[in-house]
Amino acid sequence: MTPEEVKHHIKTYVLVFVALMFLTVVTVAISYIDLGVKGGIALGLFVASIKASLVACYFMHLIDEKTTIYWTLIATAISFLILIFLPVGAFLAQARIY
């Protein structure tokens, strides 16, 4: 990485930092708006996902990484989704019982 490229990266880091600060304020602000439980959760997690993507893509340089890391993360994401949807499956099974 050349010094010019690093300096360009630094400008991006500052922009991402400002965006993250702004989105934190947005996250808190939407919690005061009455959107109902489902609406609040959906919007809150949507904003959190944007923030997480910014951190992962720019601070963790995932926007420009090697395929080995992408494959590792795809395997992780699949395992994570199974883990998250396990309770949903259990919840639906319980709903059928009662």
Next chain:
Amino acid sequence: MDIPFNVKERPDTGLYNGKLGIWFFLASEVMLFGGLFSAYIFLRTGVDNWPAGTDYLDVPLATLNTLFLISSSVTMVMSWASLKLNDFKKYKLYTLITLLFAFGFLVIKYFEYSAKFAHNPPYLPSTNNFLGIYFTMTGLHVLHIIGGILVIGYFYGPGSTMWDSEPERFTNRIEIVGLYWHFVDLVWIFLFPVLYLL
């Protein structure tokens, strides 16, 4: 004996070994926290009335902590960029600021936990499921912050002498610590709305 591929990239992975190692570690961390998020969903969907975070938790303090962690993430990546620009003094400055933000996070967390324990009756992990999952998830996260402080502190102090002998290897080490630290920030980005706001 020299450890291979700690600076040069391995031809098959295209990465130096430490970088692949930290991503494997972070993958296991995703599953660790993922298990707890899964438990949270299970607990929350299992009851009709789940308490609002504001019933028990201090949102302004947690917001301040969020700002601290985001700031520490940007100073962490700036410390790595400073090394890439061969500016060791700036590296030290940014690392010190990162450590200060991290300690700030712990101090605020201490006040948050103290207020829970001092409440009458005390708010304990055994009080209810909400507080149980709150203390478990934030407690594990705090342990990660402490771990990060120890490693970043080492590379700020005694570990930084490697810059004189093997600057490229040292820069890679800071990149690896940074990846860990950004992950800790990333976990908090989800913990904050899930526990405090939703």
